[in-house]
Amino acid sequence: MSSLTYKYLLWLIVGVAFLVAPFVAYPLFIIKMLCAALLAASVNFLVGYAGLLSFGHAMFFGSAGYIAGYVLKTWTGEGLIGILAGVGVSAALGFLTGLLAIRRQGVYFSMITLAFAQVIYFLALRLPFTGGEDGLQNVARPVFLGFIDTADNQTLYFVSLALIGFGFWCIWRIVYSPFGQVLTAIRDNEPRAISLGYQVNRYKLIAFTLSAALAGLAGSVKVISFGLATLTDVGWGTSGDALLICIVGGMQTLWGPLIGAILVVVLEHMMVSTPEMIQIVQGLVFIIVVMLFRKGIVGQWLVWWHARQAKSDAHPSSNHT
Helix, strand or coil: CCHHHHHHHHHHHHHHHHHHHHHHCCHHHHHHHHHHHHHHHHHHHHHHHHCCCCCCCHHHHHHHHHHHHHHHHHCCCEHHHHHHHHHHHHHHHHHHHHHHHCCCCCHHHHHHHHHHHHHHHHHHHHCHHHCHHHCECCCCCCEECCCEECCCHHHHHHHHHHHHHHHHHHHHHHHCCHHHHHHHHHHHCHHHHHHCCCCHHHHHHHHHHHHHHHHHHHHHHHHHHHCCECHHHHCHHHHHHHHHHHHHHCCCCCCHHHHHHHHHHHHHHHCCCCHHHHHHHHHHHHHHHHHHCCCHHHHHHHHHHHHHHHHHHHCHHHCCC
16 A cells, blocks of 8 residues: 555544544534644744744734634624634734744744743733633634534534634645745755845744744634633743644644644643643653654654655565555
8 A cells, every 4th residue: 555545544534533523522622632733733833844943822822812702702703703803913913023033043032932922921911801810701602604603512613623624734735835845944954045045034934924823723713612711821831832742743743733732632631630740741741752752753653654665665575555
């Protein structure tokens, strides 16, 4: 069986699994995993494919949630407008942050993103419409396109799945586009990219803005699903969780954030009765993955798969499929 056939078979299995999932598991729990996966995927896109390590992606995730929730609660009940408002604000915030951050490299870039995230956290704590420490509560489930009512959990799940799926499709399309190839070249050898005539800072700024918008999409879906936006959404811990998911699942892979999110969120759910142990267990998982799976779970599996394919190609007579 060819690698392309395996790839199509994998996509089919994953697609069927997500279609069946809300009938065998609690839909809101799966939505929580999907939102965490898209947030991690937005970080993975920025770090893994553009080489920009952000410590402040929670500000895009959380600010989009606040804006989407506020729009839905006070202006309109149309879910698509709330989603677009959240994504638009997070993209604008990403553009403004990127204008300053991309002028620095390495740890200085990361510290600038963290500083901006702390500013957004302070604003979320002090602005009147956010609800302060209580958060923005009681956001009603919206209606999409005027006729898709998300009051039912299963309907909400499929709407959320479509939105999150669109986010992952955007990442896949960007990564395998000429723009994505230039980003990879900048990540691998920035001086050479500059010598070839590419406006490196412009590419970085676009990538940062796109990543912020995708994180905003995750935050917007989260608030329409749970009807709540809190300070936790904009806290540094959320940014740390997204990075942890990326590392556990595998950087520079499209499947890594999804696998990492499933593992991390399931662990949190299993230990909900002992919250003080969650970070300890997550730390142990991180250590185990770093020691045994240097490229993350998916990354290490891909290394094994490519080695197997190379061995199969080197000995075609042994391949009977």
